[in-house]
Amino acid sequence: MEITLQVNGTRRTVEVDPRVSLLDLLRERLGLTGSKKGCDHGQCGACTVLIDGRRANACLALAVAQDGSDITTVEGLADGDRPHPLQAAFIEHDAFQCGYCTPGQLCSAAGMLAEGGPSAITDDLATDPALTAEEVRERMSGNLCRCGAYPNIVTAIVEVAR
Amino acid sequence: MRSFEYARAADPADAVARFRPGTMYLGGGTNLVDLMRLGVAEPEYLVDVSRLPLDRVEPDGEGLRVGAAVRNSDLGAHPLVRERYPMLARAVLSGASGQIRNMATVGGNLLQRTRCPYFQDVSKPCNKRLPGSGCPAIDGDHSNLAVLGHSTACVATHPSDMAVALAALDARVHVTGPGGDRVIPMPGLHRLPGDEPGRDTVLEPGELVTAVLLPAPPPGASRYRKVRERASFAFALVSIAAVLDVAGDGTVRECRIALGGVAHAPWRCERAEQALRGARAGEESFGRAADAELAQARPLPRNAHKVPLARNLIVRTLLELAP
Numbered sequence A: 001m002e003i004t005l006q007v008n009g010t011r012r013t014v015e016v017d018p019r020v021s022l023l024d025l026l027r028e029r030l031g032l033t034g035s036k037k038g039c040d041h042g043q044c045g046a047c048t049v050l051i052d053g054r055r056a057n058a059c060l061a062l063a064v065a066q067d068g069s070d071i072t073t074v075e076g077l078a079d080g081d082r083p084h085p086l087q088a089a090f091i092e093h094d095a096f097q098c099g100y101c102t103p104g105q106l107c108s109a110a111g112m113l114a115e116g117g118p119s120a121i122t123d124d125l126a127t128d129p130a131l132t133a134e135e136v137r138e139r140m141s142g143n144l145c146r147c148g149a150y151p152n153i154v155t156a157i158v159e160v161a162r
Numbered sequence B: 001m002r003s004f005e006y007a008r009a010a011d012p013a014d015a016v017a018r019f020r021p022g023t024m025y026l027g028g029g030t031n032l033v034d035l036m037r038l039g040v041a042e043p044e045y046l047v048d049v050s051r052l053p054l055d056r057v058e059p060d061g062e063g064l065r066v067g068a069a070v071r072n073s074d075l076g077a078h079p080l081v082r083e084r085y086p087m088l089a090r091a092v093l094s095g096a097s098g099q100i101r102n103m104a105t106v107g108g109n110l111l112q113r114t115r116c117p118y119f120q121d122v123s124k125p126c127n128k129r130l131p132g133s134g135c136p137a138i139d140g141d142h143s144n145l146a147v148l149g150h151s152t153a154c155v156a157t158h159p160s161d162m163a164v165a166l167a168a169l170d171a172r173v174h175v176t177g178p179g180g181d182r183v184i185p186m187p188g189l190h191r192l193p194g195d196e197p198g199r200d201t202v203l204e205p206g207e208l209v210t211a212v213l214l215p216a217p218p219p220g221a222s223r224y225r226k227v228r229e230r231a232s233f234a235f236a237l238v239s240i241a242a243v244l245d246v247a248g249d250g251t252v253r254e255c256r257i258a259l260g261g262v263a264h265a266p267w268r269c270e271r272a273e274q275a276l277r278g279a280r281a282g283e284e285s286f287g288r289a290a291d292a293e294l295a296q297a298r299p300l301p302r303n304a305h306k307v308p309l310a311r312n313l314i315v316r317t318l319l320e321l322a323p
């Protein structure tokens, strides 16, 4: 089937088999290997991208079902040569070790910061709580890090959230 | 993954008209795409219903109408849901991850399949996946499977958090299908396995969930709590949605209790509710009510811990809700 996506600001029209995931399309057809395949089951978050500005697991998204959508991958977060504030904070706070989970962490954090609203641990659901380290941990729970770089990841995100 | 055809439905009638044997509706795909990749689901035709114009949450009389294509994250973040049905908002926000909630729809959440490890492994027998092949969970790994309402054919649990809150809220599920429209009251959407574990729900082939209607919020205080193996991003071992309304004289005027993680369907605790109405609110009556309900539990060798877990969760949650 022919689909058209806006990928990191560029219009791409591709012919895809309905079985192809958005993740495989990005990595294998469009050469965007920043998004990683950790589990292929929605359990690790390494494949997180923004679909129409909202974070999603590209491994569980069928490419055909995204026809007409706007996709941002880690390659599209920076503004030209200027790193995204999250990318700068990750470097400053040493928020990674092997780096495998990092593209997913960055895209997930970018989507999370735009979300607002309460989380499962917010006491009063009627309020929009401040993004404390605890709130960030809960909101980022869909992104696992095998290296256990969580403390620095949380510090970096909390700093950008301020 | 077996090959299939894909089409996007324009409206509910178009989705139903496209339905033929081998068709499955596609919501956010967070459960279905996974099961297709595992070989558990093998549709020939996927009809995408995730972009149907059923994506609104709007007042409906005293209650609220939630479209089946509303994303889980939008439901949990909706001001009217947060204010008037905080138990539902908390249940939705307790499920899965931020990414998955952005993709998952209300219809798909209700109709997600069990997380029984044998159901997901096509190299193993499973009565739900392959009727008549047997249930290896009964003598195997059933540590997170059912303690209530199960059968000798299947001991699976329904994994949804949202559905537990909907069961306690007396929500009604609106469906349309080849045989017309109908309304199914919660908790009646999900079945107990009996001798037909292949059927999770009472839906007929081709029936499409279009909306969930929430009646006016019940009076009293409410709460959703989930006990799991890690603090976040894990399915419930046991969860509870509870509403408690205590009169000025300290007696229970009304209460609703639903449990998740214990049965093939969200488990509404009618016996406990009956035992509580008119009783003096307190640890003693709450314990008696929990015992009345859990007297029917039939734990398996490796999930007996769920019974005291459920008892403690009922008592503690009601104590928190009592004035």
Ligand SMILES: Cc1cc2nc3c(=O)[nH]c(=O)nc-3n(C[C@H](O)[C@H](O)[C@H](O)COP(=O)(O)OP(=O)(O)OC[C@H]3O[C@@H](n4cnc5c(N)ncnc54)[C@H](O)[C@@H]3O)c2cc1C
Pocket (backbone or CB within 6 Å): A041, A042, A043, B024, B025, B026, B027, B028, B029, B030, B031, B032, B033, B034, B049, B068, B072, B094, B095, B096, B097, B100, B103, B104, B105, B106, B107, B108, B109, B110, B111, B112, B113, B159, B160, B161, B162, B207, B208, B209, B210, B233, B234, B235, B236
């Ligand atoms: C890693 C992981 C962790 C998770 N943790 C939790 C958790 O803690 N708690 C929890 O509750 N859930 C959890 N989930 C499950 C998640 O909530 C479900 O996958 C999701 O809600 C399904 O919604 P969907 O729109 O993606 O459905 P889909 O995957 O698209 O569909 C699911 C089923 O519903 C059918 N369907 C979809 N829409 C309709 C409709 N309108 N009418 C009729 N049939 C329809 C499909 O045919 C399919 O059979 C988790 C999932 C993953 C992958």
Ligand code: SF4
Pocket (backbone or CB within 6 Å): B114, B116, B117, B118, B119, B125, B126, B127, B128, B129, B134, B135, B136, B137, B138, B145, B153, B154, B155, B156, B197
């Ligand atoms: S409990 Fe049900 S789903 Fe699990 S193996 Fe047995 S029949 Fe299959």
Ligand code: FES
Pocket (backbone or CB within 6 Å): A036, A037, A038, A039, A040, A041, A042, A043, A044, A045, A046, A047, A048, A057, A058, A059, A060
């Ligand atoms: S690869 Fe998508 S969540 Fe792990």
Ligand code: FES
Pocket (backbone or CB within 6 Å): A095, A096, A097, A098, A099, A100, A101, A102, A144, A145, A146, A147, A148, A149
């Ligand atoms: S830095 Fe190695 S997995 Fe996170």
